[in-house]
Amino acid sequence: MNQSFLSHGLDSLVTFNPISIHSDTQLGELLERLYCTGLHHWPVVNRHHQVLGMVTDRDIIRFFKSHRLANHANQGARDEYRIPVADCMTRPVETISSDGEALEALERLLAHHFHGLPVLNGDSLCGLVTTSDYIREFAYSSHPTRDATVGQVYDDSPTIVDSHMLISDLYEKLTRERLDYVLVTEGECALGVVTARDVSFHLCRQLAHSAFDPNHEDTKRAVDMVKSTSCVRVSADLGHVATILLEQNIRATMVCQRGTEPAGVITEDHILGMLCQQERILNLAANSPASVRSIP
Template sequence: MATAKPILSQPLSTIVTYNPMSASLDTTLEELLEQVYMVGFHHWPVIDDDRRVVGIVSDEDVVRTAAMHESAHMSNRFRDARGPIRITEFMSTKVYAISYDTDVSAALQMMLEKGVNSLPVTEDDRLSAMVTSSDFLREFSFSEHDACHAAVTTYLDLTPVQVPFDSSIEEVKMACEAEGAIYAVVMNGDFPLGVISRRDIRRAKSRDLARVMYLSEDPKSIRATDIIRESHSILPTDTMRNAARTMQNMQLQALVVSNRQNDLVGVLTQEQILHAML
């Protein structure tokens, strides 16, 4: 008989992040870019003066908009004829928000179906908390969910996008986009060095833009090996729980799965773990 799934039966209020970072309608592009660069935030609910959620912005929106508006003159950087570029010019007004009455499994299902990593949680229509993919990953890693004890081979991607170690991050990004993937395995010949996600690429771009903006330096070409973090792989026989804990502790979106000879077997992502929870 299958065991219970306490993660999905507990109240939503037990897993959310309270008092989340948010942005006002007056927030500028430059301010958000600095937060991506300095702190590594990935998403901001946009609230009005009554704390009602009127939009949402991701780090991808910030980096894309900054790259589009970057000026050759420092005095005009991230400005247009009307002044500083404000969040209202590039935020999404299509917001998927939930309340504390929302079932945990319904919240997770919505996150996966809509392809988002966070959901604002409102109380009396006002922003109260956020629930993110990291919140679900954390709960899974300490739970007794059935899938915790399964080997990662049950869920992993056996045909991940692969790029040479000397690829630029633009080449990595294009390779991911061509396959509709959110990550790529960086290879040195037949051996995997690690995984780069599109989020890693956005963070690297924001750092480069901030360096150009604050230090007046020229943009530089960034290679895959410049941003790949400490290589960490797991074995095909490792459990999903161990994989989730490794992702959580190292703040990774994906893990290389390789055998004892360091041959690439596949990749396990956060999204695959979240699907396993349902």
């Protein structure tokens, strides 16, 4: 019988009583909270703690970009920070019941390309489960997918950007080409991976700075966004990679073919996609007629 952590409930994965905000919370206040906590996902609730929407750092940046384009003169720019989060939140929101299974929640995260899913007790928010929670649980588990290799799932032809590219230009490229990550290089030397989530979070912190200091400038380039120079072998197992992602608090890392020669990128989504696929296979095998007949 399949007894993996994905066949159980959500208890070991969920962050209970997550920090939430109200729809009339102002963007300036949210940016300050984001800066202080480092959180990426903010459930928006009413006074009964029912979920109205979700705000992520990517939602915030998307809103500010479009809002400023709509106001060419940028007059009263500071007023932007007094706009309620209801104006930029995503709705309706995909949620899952607290008595749902871990596999179901993971399938929803991957299907919708989300990284956070509100967990409900009845119709009230009680928790939040994220892709990082799954990577943590997978890293400490004995799930058979741990033995799968990087070579089975990694991206061997990632988009490459020059290390001197400005962050603003990198954001535009990621958005325009709908990329989740890029490989940053200097000449023929690969330096590391930068994800769209890294860029959005950095831009949110920059907005938080500018809310209090209108003259604040940040000219960071792509190389400054590289959080890790780790490089895993194509032959490495996914359990090892998950541990690296967890310990270094990163979402992606370089893959090397031989020695330190870069061959591509592997992300937490690549790992979780394989995990989800293998779990389905395990479930089919456990529920097949032959399997049932073999049970004494």
